Amino acid sequence: MGNKRSKKKIFLTLSLLLVLILLAFAVSFKIYTSNYYATDSSIVTDIKWQVRDRVVSYSDADATVFLPTNQKDKAVIVFYPGGKVEFSAYGGLMYTLAAKGYICVIPRMPENLAFLKIEAVDEIRKNYAEDITTVGDIDWYLAGHSLGGVAAARYLAEQAAAGNVSSGDSEGAGVAENGKGGSEGSPEVGGFKGLILCASYPADDLSELGISLLSIRGSNDGVLNLNKYEKNKKFWPSHAEEKVIDGGIHSFFGCYGIQKGDGEPDITNVQQLETTAEMIDEWITGE
DSSP states (O other): HHHHHHHHHHHHHHHHHHHHHHHHHHHHHHHHHHHHHHOOOHHHHHHHHHHHEEEEEEEEEEEEEEEOSOOOOEEEEEHHHHHHHHOGGGGGHHHHTTTEEEEEEEEEEEEOOGGGOTTTHHHHHTTTHHHHHHHOOOOOEEEETTHHHHHHHHHHHHHHTTTEOOOOSTTTOOSSSGGOOOOOOOEEEESEEEEESHHHHHHHHTTTTSSSSHHHHHOOOSSSSSSHHHHHHGOOOSSSEEEEEEESSSSGGGEEEEEEEETOOOHHHHHHHHHHHHHHHHHHHHO
């Protein structure tokens, strides 16, 4: 009898210890995620005002959508926010892209961490199914900043592993030429024709996928681990293109101030957003 009571006591003690460890982890994680980079709304609002005749936007519990007006839609871009950055901080870039003809979507991520909701785009497609039918047959691109880009790459790797890959048209037109993202007939993974990374890199091997990749980084980035960035180029698909913004930094792909450890910018936040949008537009259209 005494032996049974002893085992029961040990079991209860270990169970209590496990609960305390999990509780401590949950509290620590909440403290960690509560310290995030908030949106510099003054910059986003100013950009919104500048393009007010060309872009409309709306938000709900799942995402913010940016719609071009009075022009032909070029493509859809779903953008995964950087880690511990408020998702609305990327409104400046999305307004700038939408003004060029791109339908842009920023998913809301739990605790501002895209890795907690890698499949966010699936939820968007489900919840906006009726709206998507009105978009027509245009290409979709997945994009992300920093850890959001890593999460976006992970999503595509998982889609490829699940066999969700199309080979392009029946003529076998092949993959995009010269790294461009808009070549007709190129394959898709998870419904996406290409991946756009801003100050980011894939941690998963995408080298065997036929999609295109565009990597953009700032020359003065003090946050991006360049050694790992260069090392992980082996994971890039064969049709990849790299662009460097002279004087750009890690933080200026969004509007949230300057991140701890980042470099000194030689250009303004708005200038980097405009340059980024121009690079993406040129890559997708090939013009």
